Every structure is written in C-alpha cells, then in structure tokens.
Amino acid sequence: MSTMATIKIRFHTANCLLRCLLLSIRELIFSGIIPSARSGRTLSRLTLLLSIHVPVHMLISNSNQFNINNKSTLQQLSIHFIAINTLLNLCGYIFLILLYRHSIQTIFNRKIPTLQRDKNGCILPEPHPAIKSFNTHLSMLRPLEILFRFATAPLRVLPDVIVLGETRCGTTNLCGHLVSVAEASSSSSSRSGQINGTRISRIKCYTPFCPWAFPELDHKESFYFVGHYLGIVDPYFYRMAFPLKITRWWEERVLGNIFFCFDGCAQYLTSPSAPYLIASAYQNENSSSSSSGIIGEECIPPPPSLVACVRNPVDQAVSWWKYENNACSWGESMGLTEWNTSLRSNDYPPKSIGDALKFSQSRFIRKAYADAEHLAKTLITHQTSYNPFYYRMKRLPNWAITWPGGQLSTIGRSGKYSGSIDRYNNVFSTMFGEKVEDSLERKPREGFVHIVPIENQSRGLLLKGALHPIFADCMARSAHRGSKQSDYADLMASIDCAIDNVCTEDNFNTSSRRNSGRSLANMDLEP
Numbered sequence: 001m002s003t004m005a006t007i008k009i010r011f012h013t014a015n016c017l018l019r020c021l022l023l024s025i026r027e028l029i030f031s032g033i034i035p036s037a038r039s040g041r042t043l044s045r046l047t048l049l050l051s052i053h054v055p056v057h058m059l060i061s062n063s064n065q066f067n068i069n070n071k072s073t074l075q076q077l078s079i080h081f082i083a084i085n086t087l088l089n090l091c092g093y094i095f096l097i098l099l100y101r102h103s104i105q106t107i108f109n110r111k112i113p114t115l116q117r118d119k120n121g122c123i124l125p126e127p128h129p130a131i132k133s134f135n136t137h138l139s140m141l142r143p144l145e146i147l148f149r150f151a152t153a154p155l156r157v158l159p160d161v162i163v164l165g166e167t168r169c170g171t172t173n174l175c176g177h178l179v180s181v182a183e184a185s186s187s188s189s190s191r192s193g194q195i196n197g198t199r200i201s202r203i204k205c206y207t208p209f210c211p212w213a214f215p216e217l218d219h220k221e222s223f224y225f226v227g228h229y230l231g232i233v234d235p236y237f238y239r240m241a242f243p244l245k246i247t248r249w250w251e252e253r254v255l256g257n258i259f260f261c262f263d264g265c266a267q268y269l270t271s272p273s274a275p276y277l278i279a280s281a282y283q284n285e286n287s288s289s290s291s292s293g294i295i296g297e298e299c300i301p302p303p304p305s306l307v308a309c310v311r312n313p314v315d316q317a318v319s320w321w322k323y324e325n326n327a328c329s330w331g332e333s334m335g336l337t338e339w340n341t342s343l344r345s346n347d348y349p350p351k352s353i354g355d356a357l358k359f360s361q362s363r364f365i366r367k368a369y370a371d372a373e374h375l376a377k378t379l380i381t382h383q384t385s386y387n388p389f390y391y392r393m394k395r396l397p398n399w400a401i402t403w404p405g406g407q408l409s410t411i412g413r414s415g416k417y418s419g420s421i422d423r424y425n426n427v428f429s430t431m432f433g434e435k436v437e438d439s440l441e442r443k444p445r446e447g448f449v450h451i452v453p454i455e456n457q458s459r460g461l462l463l464k465g466a467l468h469p470i471f472a473d474c475m476a477r478s479a480h481r482g483s484k485q486s487d488y489a490d491l492m493a494s495i496d497c498a499i500d501n502v503c504t505e506d507n508f509n510t511s512s513r514r515n516s517g518r519s520l521a522n523m524d525l526e527p
Contacts, residue, residue: 012122019125020115027127032135041213042144043092050085057082088144095143099211100134102230103141106401108327109344110336133334140213146229149209149240156239157248157261158285159208160474161305162278164424165266166414168319169309170454175220175264177457177467177502179205184501185258185494201494204251206261209241221265225274227401233273234394235281235380252481258491260474267402269308270414272369273376275427279303280380283431301480303432303448305473306424311454313415320414321353324407343398344406356411368404369413375400421449464503471495 037044057078104112113129149156161178163171182205207219211228222241225233242261251259268274282303328349339348345364350356359365379394403409414420425447432448450470456462475495479488 016123016125020123020128023125023127024131027131028135032131032138036135036139039139039213041139042142043089043096044138046085046088046092046144050082050089053078053082053085091147092144095147096138096141098230099141099143099146100137102398103137103228104133104336105340105343106231106398107228108331108336109340109348109406110331111338111340113335113337129335133336136334142211142213145209146211146240150229150237152244153237153240155244155246156242157245158239158281159242159263159304160260160477161262161307161470162268163262163264163266163307163309164274164449165269166309166311166316166417166420167266167270167410168316168323169266169311170452170457171264171266171309172216172220173457174307174309174452175207175262177463178262178264178470179207180502181205181467181471181495181498182260185498200497201256201258201491203258203260203494203498204255206243206247206259208261208263222263223265223267223402224263225277226265226267226271226403227396231395231398231401232393233277233379233396235277236284237393238278238281248481252478258475258478258494260471260478266309269417269420269424270410271403272373273379273396273400275424276373276376276380279427279431302473302476303428304477305470306428306449307452307470308417308421308424308449309452309454309457310417313417316415317353317357317411321356321408321411324349327407348406349408350411353411356408359405360409360412365405365409368399368409372396372400372404417451421447421451424449460503464499467499467503468496471499 033044033047037048057075060074060078101112104110113133116124116126116129118124163174163178165171182203185201185203208222210218210221211223212218217223222238223229224238224241227233241263248259251257268278282301285301341348347355347359347362347364350359375396428448450466450473452466456466472492472495475488475491478491
C-alpha cells in the first residue's frame, strides 16, 4: 500500500472519530444534560450552571465597571464557586459512570455498547451507541445525592417498617397505604384533638431515598441490600437511605409527632443474602444502644416490623414474567442488544416462562443461591471496625446482584413464600431471641414477619387487620425511644384513628393509587 493511500485511510479514520466525538457530545448535551436538568437532576443543573458561570467570571475579570476592591472580592468568590462546582461535577460524573457501568452489567444484564464500524473497519460517523443508555441513566440516577448520603450515614436512622415484597404482590400499593395512614392522621388531629381523653398525635411518615428517579420506584424502595450502589450492602450504611437523627428528634421531641419511616423493596423476600444483612443492621443498632451507657434488656430497640406481601403463586409468576419482558424491551430500546452471558450464563434470558422455570431450578441457579447465602453469613460474621481510615465496606460480587442468575431466575422461586418467610423468621430469631411477643396483645407470635395477601389490600376491614399489627411493632420502637414506655397506648390510639380513616369503602371506591390492589388482583386490569 502506498504512503498516500495510508495517509488517506488515517485521515478518514481520524475524521470519522472526530465526527463521532462531536456528535456524541451534542447528543449528550441536548438529549442528556439539558432534559435531565429540566427534570430536576442536581448534577445536570450544576453542569449547566458551570457552563454559564465560567463566561460570566471571565466577563467580570475583563470589565472596568467595578472598582478594584469590589472586583477583587467578586473574583475571589467567583473562583471559589467555580472550584467547588468543578469538583462536584468531577466527582458526580466519575461516580455516575461507575453506576452506569454497574447498572448495565448487573441490573440490565447487558454488555456496554461499543463503537460501530463499517465493513472496512472504520468507525461510523455517528454518536457512540452507549450515549443513549447513558443519557437515560443521567436522567434517572442521583450520584451526588448518593455520595452525600453515604457521607452522612452515621447521622441517620434505620427504618421502622420493611416491606420485603414479593415482586408483583402489591408492595407498592401497601407502601402507599402506609403513607396514607400518615396523611389521614393530619386530618384527624385537626378535626379532634382528643379521643376518650387521649391526645391524638400527628403521624409523620418519611419515605426512603431511592437512587432511581423513576415514578414506580421513587419514595418506595432503597434497593440497598440488592446491590444497586456498586454492590455495597454493608449493614452499617443501610441508614444512608433514611432521614437524619435530628429530623426524628425534632418531630418527636419538639413537635410531638409520631415519627416512622419505611423501606419497601420487593426484591428482599426472595434474596438469599438480604435476611442476614438486614438483621445484622439492626443488631448493630442494638449494639450501639448497649454501648451508649444504658445497660439492660429494656434499652435494646425492638427489631423492625417486617411485612411479606403474597398472592397466588401462578399469578405472581405470570405477572413477573410480563413485567421483566417489558424491562428487557426497554433495555433494547436504549441500544442494549448484547446480553452479559459471561455473568448470567448462556441460558439467560429464558425464551419462555417454561424455560424460566427450568432455569430457576437448574443446578447453576441452586448453587448460586446457596453461595450467595453463605457469602452473606460470612459478611456479617466478619470482624468489623468503623475506623474510616481502614474500614472496608462489605460488597456483593456482581454474580449475586440483584438476584443470583438475574431477575428471571426467580420464576418458580419467588412463589415459594413459606420458605422465604421461614428464612427471615429463623435469622431474626437467632439474632434477637426465640421469644417474640405481639406488641398489641402481649402474647407469643409465630414469627417476625407479618403476611399480607394481596386480596386484603383492597378490602377495608381486612386491610385494617393487616395494618394494625404492622404499626403495633412500629410503635413499639417509637415508644422505646420515648421517655415513658406507657406512651405506647397513646401512640396506638393515634394510629387506630388514622387507620380507621384510611380503611373506608369510600377510599377504595375512589382510589387512583398507582398499582392499586384491585388492579393487581385482576390479571386483566393489572398494569
């Protein structure tokens, strides 16, 4: 090949690469940064602010309309703001890229798209194929907020209620009912200050932080123990998704309100590792309470109220199959066409629901679930030190996120509610003792997990019976934080009044709540 031909090929390659770069930047700005800034993403807004601030700073520096002292002060302040904003952008985008890579490989179970080339091996002059999926993550993820919450995790609280799932069993709907109880308490306390001589307190419900700004997920689930935060599942940092301790103190001590917060992650119930990690988080809470100088069984906070939502296993499997296939189509629409078979095996994704059932019972999946459970036991028994200079966060390997073998490996497993619930009861009994008393009636209870069938979520009396013991456990934790244990009866009086307002037939007939219980109970109406 002549020298001139070689030069032409290199020039063409460089030209295509430059055009690809410029088109990718344009796509990133106009289809990614600007739309995500409009939708409220902090990182994108800081990026736009920086792009405006720099030319304004240069204009001020070259202007003669300010006196020397004022100009110097403005320049110093401007430089400081630019430096801080640049640092936030740098940290935010580095972390966002890590989250994007992690999400594509372990949540979407795909490979990151690579540059497209023509038959001659030259790069096609078009935006990078990964830009489309990256822009989607840019509009949904909250990297700066995640970093801030991990940094302030020691100052935060643990949730009082954890809705464990199962998927497609009304977890979102039940979480909506928990919020509705708090909303109903506001109207109850405003109408009547007392019932039978008992003051009715206002209930303040705080929803969990979600890394995804997505309507079906936001303000409902943290995704912490299924590894969405780069695989970090350290029990100590679970509190990063919940309010500050000073917020709880202000609500309870200053305003006199009833404070509670919840997490509603539907993937926890079937997860082989979540029971051990959740129990360890609350065991650490108990240890910190004991080490605070208070000695005695009374000082140990009760464990959270655990809730399992269940439905007909066949309906659940069919619903989950449809839901995940829609998610697969969504991934393909983002340009994610190549499956991550090196992580999930060549059998993923299954082609039919029958194949999914066989896949979930395969030796590969059984071993993966057993290994993940053993790994979780190892993580919580490992000696822990909270010295920030040599503390190492506990993480799940990629193969164990979000479920071992991928989301469709749960077809046929997620409907085995009894085994999953027994695992939680056994783990919590081991860590918190065999004797469990019902907080309401002071009598032995079968386990730590409250079971709520999906049918009960759309019927007033049945929903009332389901919510009452959940809040009874929750208020036991709240009463424990109070100065007097006798406050428990007053707390439950306020809860009962709010639950009565929520569990009325008028509320169900006019309900427009997302994923309503009536729709979930009817396969034809299911979203």
